[in-house]
Amino acid sequence: MQVTKIKVNLIADIGIKKIDSILPLLSGFEDINIKYLDTGSINSQNIIDADILLIRSQTRVNESLLLKSRVAWIGSATAGIDHIDMHYLEKNNITWFNAVGCNSASVCSYVLSCLYVLSIDENFNKSNTVGIFGYGNIGKKLKTILDNLNIKNYVCDPYLDNDCLVDKATVLNSDIISIHTPLTFGGQFPTHKLIDSKELSQTKSHTIINTARGGIVCESAILRSGINYIADVWENEPSPTYEIVKSSFIATPHIAGHSHEGKLNGTIAVLRELMQFLRMSSDQIMANLKKINEVACLQETEYESIKDFYNQYPVLDESINFKDKVLSEQSDFNRLRFQHPIRHDVTNFIT
Incomplete structure (x- = not known):
């Protein structure tokens, strides 16, 4: 048979x-x-x-x-x-x-491009400090890049025991905060509303960068605070509110990891x-x-300054386009993600 x-x-x-x-x-x-x-x-x-x-x-x-x-x-x-x-x-x-960690270099490139935009606007210089929430694939890679560029940084991750890590208050005292944690609602250290009115009243930071998940940062608290907010993720994806997009210093449609x-x-x-x-x-x-x-056809691009990240990916151009579409009520969030221009990771430090 x-x-x-x-x-x-x-x-x-x-x-x-x-x-x-x-x-x-x-x-x-x-x-x-x-x-x-x-x-x-x-x-x-x-x-x-x-x-x-x-x-x-x-x-x-x-x-x-x-x-x-x-x-x-x-x-x-x-x-x-x-x-x-x-x-x-x-x-x-x-x-x-x-595919954990697959786009970690891409997200780091996004953050460094944003730092360059801040520097043009005189909101960042190499004497400023960067605080990082989360020491996973992205947080570790971002710290390495900042160390290579001699930019002082502090990292907080309460789940890990590492000599380089600091407490939450130290990160909140940084000039710029960049968030790289998962969105969690339970456990000892939930990250839902990690940055809320209480943290915003305590922080010395003038800018918060969120490329992690909507909901980690309370958007209504951001709107009340007047702090510079750079966001690639939103509480109401794929329909972020008009107010938060309009007020954000840089706003993009969840594409930080899309290299x-x-x-x-x-x-x-x-x-x-x-x-x-x-x-x-x-x-x-x-x-x-x-x-x-x-x-x-994977490529690796070199860097020796934050400008090299912006040259590879001019994040401000995408922010302007995204804001225009949202504010004119012509945005299709997922279509804008699909139309993200081809860009390559910036990974090799020129010593």
């Missing part, structure tokens, strides 16, 4: 950087049915027969999406996990992966993990990664 081999069904978000040009090149995927869907079409009805799901952060991964499906593995080509119901996945033995390398790093990380889940040999994985790198 002939045994019919059951094919694995894979559904991938077509918005994952170069996913449709990379997957056909890889060995080991010949017996997998691959289907590409746009983000809005990834719903419970369209994934019923899927075994593997590759997504971005716009897809909410929870019971309502997965209840009727047979999905066994989910890969998110993004660093964040706000969109993933981890409890549901673990309860139902669904393996999942997110060419940041997106491709997410794609590569997810595919590497997927190949391991499919139990490909180490030789096959290495051969596939070589093919991916040939297609990816």
